[in-house]
Amino acid sequence: MSTRPRRALAGTAVAGLLALGLTACGGAEDQGPVDTASALEEGGEITVWAWEPTLEAVVADFEAKYPNVTVNLENVGTGNDQYTALQNAISAGDGVPDVAQIEYYAVPQFAISESLADLGPLGASDLEGTFSTGPWDSVHSGEGLYGLPMDSGPMALFYNQEVFDRLGVAVPTTWDEYLAAARAIHAADPNAYIANDIGDAGFATSMIWQAGGRPYQVDGTDVGVDFTDEGTKAFTAMWQQLIDEELLAPVGSWSDEWYQGLGSGTIASLTIGAWMPANLESGVPQGSGAWRVAEMPQWEAGAHATSENGGSSLAVPAASANSALAYAFTEYATTGEGAQTRVDGGAFPATTEQLESADFRGKEFEYFGGQKVNEILADSAANVVEGWQYLPFQVYANSVFNDTVGQAYVSGTTLDEGLAAWQEQCITYGSDQGFTMG
Amino acid sequence: MTAIAETPAPPEASALPRRRRRGRRWTGWLFVGPFIAVFALVFLAPIAYSVYLSVFRTQMVGGTKFVGLENYSRALQDAQFWDGLGRVSLFLVVQVPIMLGIALLVALAIDSGRLWGRSFFRVAVFMPYAVPAVVATLMWGFMYGTRFGLVANLNDAFGIDLPDPLSPGLVLASIGNIVTWEFVGYNMLIFYAALRVVPHSLYEAAAIDGAGEWRVITAIKLPAIRGALVVALIFSIIGSYQLFNEPTILQSLAPNAITTAFTPNLYAYSLSFSGQQYNYSATVAIIMGLVTMVVAYAVQLRGMRKEQ
Known part of the structure; x- marks a missing residue:
C-alpha cells in the first residue's frame, strides 16, 4: 500500500505535470461485505473504459433497468493504448475509471501491481462454474480474482x-x-x-x-x-x-x-x-x-x-470510488441478461450457459x-x-x-x-x- | 522539464539600492514571496522529486529500495539510451542548420523590401506554426502513406516507386521534414523582428559607401541579429533533445521503424508508462536535462563571446 502514492507522484513528475499530486490516489477503501442491490438502488455514476462494441447495448439496458445509475461508457483506445491510459490514470490517482476492459494477458500485470480490486469479496467468488474454464482461470492471479470474463477468443x-x-x-x-x-x-x-x-x-x-x-x-x-x-x-x-x-x-x-x-x-x-x-x-x-x-x-x-487470441475481462480498478456499483455493473454485463445482450449483438461469450445453448450455436449470421x-x-x-x-x-x-x-x-x-x-x-x-x- | 533550465540567473540583485537595511529585512521577501512560493511549487519541487525518485528502485517483486546512483550508472551503460541520444544529436546537427538557414533566408527576403506581397508571405510562412504539432504530424503521416497517402498517389500517377518515408532508414529525415515545416515560420519571425529594429541610418551609410546588398547582409544585418540567432539556436537545441510528439504520433503508423527508445524522451515515456520503471525513467529524464543544459550553455557562451 505504501508504494502507491509514491508511484502516483512518479507519474506526475515524469509527465512534467506541474501540479503536484499531493492528494493523489483514492487510498484505502473499506473492505467489507458489499450489498450490490442497495448500491444499485441508491444509484450513482460510474465510468467504464472499454472498446468492445456490444457494451453500448448493455449500458442502455442497465440504465433502463436501474434508473438511478448513470454509466459513462468511454472508448479510450484498443488494447495497449487503453492500458497506457489506465496506467497513467492509476499513477496520477486521478480520472481512474470504475470499470475497465482488460484482456486476459494483461490481468496478471495489473493484479501484481495491486491496481485492481479483488472481486472475490464483492461476490464474484459465487460465480464459480458460470464461465468456461479457460477464461475463469485467466482472471485469477495468485489468491485473488481480478475480473469477470467478458468474452473469449478461441x-x-x-x-x-x-x-x-x-x-x-x-x-x-x-x-x-x-x-x-x-x-x-x-x-x-x-x-x-x-x-x-x-x-x-x-x-x-x-x-x-x-x-x-x-x-x-x-x-x-x-x-x-x-x-x-x-x-x-x-x-x-x-x-x-x-x-x-x-x-x-x-x-x-x-x-x-x-x-x-x-x-x-x-x-x-x-x-x-x-x-x-x-x-x-x-x-x-x-x-x-x-x-x-x-x-x-x-x-x-x-x-x-x-x-486463444485476446479475449477480455471487465475489472474494477482498486482506485474506483464506487466499487460496489462498479462490481454490480461488471456482473450484469458479463453474466445473465448482459451476456445474452452481448451475444445477440455478435459477441463471443465466456459463459457456459450461452456457449452451450442451442440458440447460440444455431444462430444464423446475416453478415x-x-x-x-x-x-x-x-x-x-x-x-x-x-x-x-x-x-x-x-x-x-x-x-x-x-x-x-x-x-x-x-x-x-x-x-x-x-x-x-x-x-x-x-x-x-x-x-x-x-x-x-x- | 528541461525547457526552462537554461534560464540564466537574473543579475538585478546587485543593482538594488542599499539604503535603509535595518529593521526592514522582510519587506523584500514579502514582494518576492508569492513568486518564490509558486516557483518552488511548480518548478523546484518536481525537479527535486525526480532526483529523489532517481535514487530508488521499485520492483514488481520486492518493493522499493534505495539504490544510490545505481540508476545513473545503468543509464550511462544503456545502449538504448545512447542510441536515442545519438539519434537526436544527428537530428540536431542536420535538421537545425537547415531549418534556421531557411528561416534566415525568408526573413532576409521579407526584410529586403523587394518582395511583392510581403505581409502575405510573412503570414503564409508562419502559418504552419499555428497548426498544433499533433495535427501537423497526423497530416504528414497520411501524406507519407505508401498505400493510400500522397506518396501512393505520386507512385500511381507517375508509375514510379518512391522509397517509403516511414521506413527505418528514412523516418528520421521524414520527422526532420515535419519539424522544419512546423518551425521555419516561428524562427523566421524571431529573425525578422530582430531585423526590423536595425537603424535605417546604417543602411543609408552603407549605401553612401557603395555597399551592395550582399555586403549589407554580411556586414550589418547578420551581426545585428546575432543575439536572435543564438536564441533561436538554443531553442532549437532544446527542441531537438526533447523530440517527442512527432515520433510518438508516427509510431502508430510505423511501429517497427520508431522503437520505444527512438528518442530519449520517448524512452523515458515508455519506461514509465509501459514498463512502470518510474525511477529509471526519472534518471533518464534528469540526464537528458543535464545534457541539454550543458550543450545549450556551451552554445550560448560561444555565441556571446564572438559578439564582444
Whole structure:
C-alpha cells in the first residue's frame, strides 16, 4: 500500500505535470461485505473504459433497468493504448475509471501491481462454474480474482469468400495450404494479400500457442522465457516465408488502412479470436455477406488444435470510488441478461450457459451469409491447446515486441533473431523487476 | 522539464539600492514571496522529486529500495539510451542548420523590401506554426502513406516507386521534414523582428559607401541579429533533445521503424508508462536535462563571446 502514492507522484513528475499530486490516489477503501442491490438502488455514476462494441447495448439496458445509475461508457483506445491510459490514470490517482476492459494477458500485470480490486469479496467468488474454464482461470492471479470474463477468443479463420472465389483460390485448412493460398492470391491480384501483419505480439504468441510452443513458464515469481522450442520454430519457419516473399499486407491491425483493406478485399482473411464478428459488423459494414468463418488452419492435416487470441475481462480498478456499483455493473454485463445482450449483438461469450445453448450455436449470421458461425467458434473454444501461460509482465513485453521481433518485417533480421532479442529483453526486465528468471 | 533550465540567473540583485537595511529585512521577501512560493511549487519541487525518485528502485517483486546512483550508472551503460541520444544529436546537427538557414533566408527576403506581397508571405510562412504539432504530424503521416497517402498517389500517377518515408532508414529525415515545416515560420519571425529594429541610418551609410546588398547582409544585418540567432539556436537545441510528439504520433503508423527508445524522451515515456520503471525513467529524464543544459550553455557562451 505504501508504494502507491509514491508511484502516483512518479507519474506526475515524469509527465512534467506541474501540479503536484499531493492528494493523489483514492487510498484505502473499506473492505467489507458489499450489498450490490442497495448500491444499485441508491444509484450513482460510474465510468467504464472499454472498446468492445456490444457494451453500448448493455449500458442502455442497465440504465433502463436501474434508473438511478448513470454509466459513462468511454472508448479510450484498443488494447495497449487503453492500458497506457489506465496506467497513467492509476499513477496520477486521478480520472481512474470504475470499470475497465482488460484482456486476459494483461490481468496478471495489473493484479501484481495491486491496481485492481479483488472481486472475490464483492461476490464474484459465487460465480464459480458460470464461465468456461479457460477464461475463469485467466482472471485469477495468485489468491485473488481480478475480473469477470467478458468474452473469449478461441481462434478461427475469418475469410472473404468473394475474394477467394474471384481469384480461384481454395480456403486453406492447413498452414501449408495457407502458404500456397497466400502465394496464389498475391500472384492473381498484386494488390491483394491473404492477411496483414507488421508484427503483432498477441497474434505471434497465439500462433506459437497453437503450434504447441510453450515459451513462458511461470511459477509464482519464477519465470522462464524460451523461444527456441519446436512449436515456436514451426511458426517462424512458416511465417518467415510469408514475410520474405512479401505476401503480407504491410498494414497494422485496427488502423484506418486495415478497415479499408478488409472492406475493399485487399486483405482477404484474418486468423483471429472469436470476438471478431461484432467488430467486423461494426467496422466493415461493406463486407456484409462476403465473409465466412472456417476452422483455424492446422499444423497437421486432420487435427483440431486451436489457441486463444485476446479475449477480455471487465475489472474494477482498486482506485474506483464506487466499487460496489462498479462490481454490480461488471456482473450484469458479463453474466445473465448482459451476456445474452452481448451475444445477440455478435459477441463471443465466456459463459457456459450461452456457449452451450442451442440458440447460440444455431444462430444464423446475416453478415456471414447465413452461416452458423458459432458452431465453428464454440468448437474452437473446446479445442484450445492446454498449458499456455502469459508473463506477469506481458503488457511490457508486448510493448517492446516491435522493437525486437518487428525488425524482421522491415530489415534483414529474421523472426528467430527477433524472438531471441525479445526473449533477452524480457529476461532483463524480469530480473530488474525482482522475478527469478530462468 | 528541461525547457526552462537554461534560464540564466537574473543579475538585478546587485543593482538594488542599499539604503535603509535595518529593521526592514522582510519587506523584500514579502514582494518576492508569492513568486518564490509558486516557483518552488511548480518548478523546484518536481525537479527535486525526480532526483529523489532517481535514487530508488521499485520492483514488481520486492518493493522499493534505495539504490544510490545505481540508476545513473545503468543509464550511462544503456545502449538504448545512447542510441536515442545519438539519434537526436544527428537530428540536431542536420535538421537545425537547415531549418534556421531557411528561416534566415525568408526573413532576409521579407526584410529586403523587394518582395511583392510581403505581409502575405510573412503570414503564409508562419502559418504552419499555428497548426498544433499533433495535427501537423497526423497530416504528414497520411501524406507519407505508401498505400493510400500522397506518396501512393505520386507512385500511381507517375508509375514510379518512391522509397517509403516511414521506413527505418528514412523516418528520421521524414520527422526532420515535419519539424522544419512546423518551425521555419516561428524562427523566421524571431529573425525578422530582430531585423526590423536595425537603424535605417546604417543602411543609408552603407549605401553612401557603395555597399551592395550582399555586403549589407554580411556586414550589418547578420551581426545585428546575432543575439536572435543564438536564441533561436538554443531553442532549437532544446527542441531537438526533447523530440517527442512527432515520433510518438508516427509510431502508430510505423511501429517497427520508431522503437520505444527512438528518442530519449520517448524512452523515458515508455519506461514509465509501459514498463512502470518510474525511477529509471526519472534518471533518464534528469540526464537528458543535464545534457541539454550543458550543450545549450556551451552554445550560448560561444555565441556571446564572438559578439564582444
